[in-house]
Amino acid sequence: MNNTPSEDDISTLIREVGSQFQRSGADLQALQKTVQDLGEIEKVRSEMLQDARSVLQDLSRTVQLTKAKGSRKHIDVESVNHDNFMIKMDHKKFAVAQAIQDMDQSITSLEAEIHQLRMESLGLDSTRVIANGASARAGKGAPQSGTDKDDYDEDDIIDDTAHAMAVLRLQLYRGLGIEMIENDLGVYSKARIRSHNKTDVHIVKFDGQLTPYFQTNLIWEFAS
Incomplete structure (x- = not known):
């Protein structure tokens, strides 16, 4: 028995297949929608992959920071104590330097005050010497002994003030x-x-x- 299809059968089959494609417009739309959905799914997957990469980078940085912090914990305790001690000493040194600066300012202020007082004392002594001399010339009295001793000049006062300031500084240093x-x-x-x-x-x-x-x-x- 011969099972080979004839040309008429093949032509009929082709027409039937063609008619099926012509009648399947809805199927073609469904196919297009499927392709469109596949494109959207691919886009979503790409975005998810990008987000996953960002998360992975963040985790990698977190791991590196954790390792760095963990390595710091292994620093020698004596080294940390030494650094803290040096910081404490630096603070103390700055505090002492500030105190010395304040004392120097106080000494300078006292020096000016002492100089002013001694100048006033010199003026009073000069007034007294002049008054005694006038009294002696008027015959109402004689010059008192020791008048030359009270006749100080400004250079003597400056020398005395500098000496007093030097003594104060030495006392300050000795206290430290x-x-x-x-x-x-x-x-x-x-x-x-x-x-x-x-x-x-x-x-x-x-x-x-x-x-x-x-x-x-x-x-x-x-x-x-």
Whole structure:
């Protein structure tokens, strides 16, 4: 029996298939909608993938920060204590420097006040000397002994004021544990510094080998 389709059968089959495509307009619209839905799904998946990458980057940064914080916890405890001690000493040094600056201002103010008082005293002494001289010339009395002794000039007052200021500064330094030492010529050539706890004694020489800034910091460090 011959099962090979004839040309008429093939033509009929083609017409039937063509008629099916012509009658399937709704199916074509459904296919287009499916393609459109697939495009939207692909877009949503791309956005989700981008969001996932952003989240992954954030997590990676969080992990790096956590590792960094964890490594800091392994820092030597003695190093941390040393840093805290140095910060505390720096604060104390600045406080002492501020106190010294305030005292210097007070000394300067007192110096001006002492100078003014001594100038007023000089004026009173001069007035008294003139009055005594006038009385002597009028025959109402004789010049008192010691008049020349009261005849001071302004240079003497300035010298006395500078000396008083120097004494105040030395007392201030001594109160901070700093003792100024003179050489054979009477010049302050070094300082003996006792630490705050009175257990250590250091000597700083003023021989010009160190800058004044470094000498000052060194003295405050020894005195702390």
